[in-house]
Amino acid sequence: MPSLRWQALGWQALALAAVALVIATFTKNASQHLAARHIATGFGFLQQAAPIPIGESLLSYTPSVSSYGRAIVIGILNTLKVSIPGCLLATLLGTLIGIARLSPIPLLARLAALYVETLRDLPLLLQLLFWYGVFQTLPAPRQSLKPFPGIFLSNRGLRLPALVWQSGFGVILLAACAGLVLALILARRTALSPHPARRFAAFLPIPLLPALAFAVLRPAVVIEWPALHGFNFHGGMMVSPEYAALATGLVLYTASYVAEIVRGGLMSVARGQWEAGAALGLSRAAALRLIVLPQALRLIIPPMTSQYLNLVKNSSLAVAIGYQDLVSIADTALNQTGQAIEGIGLIMAVYLTISLGISLAMNLYNARLARRTR
The missing domain is CATH 1.20.5 (Single alpha-helices involved in coiled-coils or other helix-helix interfaces)
Incomplete structure (x- = not known):
């Protein structure tokens, strides 16, 4: 009316x-x-030189020379550096544990249940402090552990051999991505093929396309090996104890929730679907991958989005163990400049942008999945 x-x-x-x-x-x-x-207002302070020491950065940075704006960008990249791999690893680990909880093997199912119930009931901050303490108790660099040649594990972090980037590596990386996409398309088309050779051949584009690009471009392959000089390592790639503790805690904690989401989604699928797969001659693993899991995704995706958002926001606890993420660097900047409103506003805007991006991507995938399974 x-x-x-x-x-x-x-x-x-x-x-x-x-x-x-x-x-x-x-x-x-x-x-x-x-x-x-x-007290000055506005965002002009972002152009001022920032006397903030940053120990871990994906961009070049010099204290008292680089600007506050560059320091904030480094904080954003450090947040993404732990959030993106964290979401991927938590999804993989949580899916495996969720499937293990439904395993017909009682010992495996109970171990998975013990993992879930233990980690979900412990505060995340306590877990981060625990893992940081574990990495701090490792031996000094001179007595570092050497699980493999060229790899050193000490209280200074994990040192790995690093591949020096060459001009042709970008094309090879694109070829690898194209091979992965092509392999996924072929795997869907040959999933029900009775010939194992065809199912195996569907994954050949993953190594073949980058190998072909490498054979054509022939870039120089230079590996930088870490070496001990004095009391620390030089060269190679470093994984700091702070990053390792934060990533380990976030992945293990979030995976416990992902496992329950996956278990609930799989249990929502009628048992007759498993029996139908067995009647078609499919193994339990094939029935799970081809019949049950695609149907369960409709219920798994929405709560999984919430867990991704929680992981990104929980990464702000990095300040408790000394990892310099967005919150840590922005907090130092606002204490030095006195512009707390602008600093907090930047933190809120960045987290809001990341969260909205994740929600948009997951909602688009969920809508596409709903149309495909309708």
Whole structure:
């Protein structure tokens, strides 16, 4: 009815006006108090030199020379560096544990249940402190552990051989991605093939395409090996104890929730689907991969999105173990400049952008999955 429609619009306009009034009042009061204390406002401080020491960075950075803006960007990259691999590893580990909870082997199912119940009931911050303590108790560099040649594990972190990037590696990486996509397409088409050779051949593009690109471009392969000089290692690739502790804690903690999501999704599929797969001559693993899991994904994806968001937000606990992520660097910057509102606003904006990006990607995938399984 027209009257109800105008009434609804009126209430929405009133609510919008109330929100605008609250924002205006807050802005006015904040501006007056900042001016009274002679505190500058705005984001001009991002151009100033930042005397923040940053021990782990994907970009070049020099304290007291590089700007606060560059330091904030490094913090964002450090957050993504732990969040993206964390989501992938937590998904893989949680899926395996969730499947193990439904295993017909009682010992395996009980061990998986023990893992889930133990890690879900312990605070994440406590787990991060525990893993940080574990990595700090490793021997010094001179007595470092050497599980494999060229790999050193000590209280300074994990040192690995590093491949020096060459100009042709970008094309090889693109060829590897193309091979992975092509292999996934071929694997779907040959999944029900009775010939094992055809199912195996579907995955050949993964090594063949990058090998072909490498044979054509022939870039130089240079490996930088770590070596002990004095009291520390030089060369190679370093995984710091702070990063290792944060990544380990986030992955193990989130995987316990992912496992329950996967278990619930698999249990929602009728038992007759397993029996149908067995009647077709499929093994239990093949029935899970081809019949049960695709149906369970409709219930798994929405709560899985929440766990990805939680992992990204939980990465802000890195400040407790000394890993310099966005929160740590921004907090140091706002303490040095006194511009707390702008600093907190930047943190909120970055986390909001990352969360909205994850939600959008997962919702698009969920919508596509719903159309495909309708």
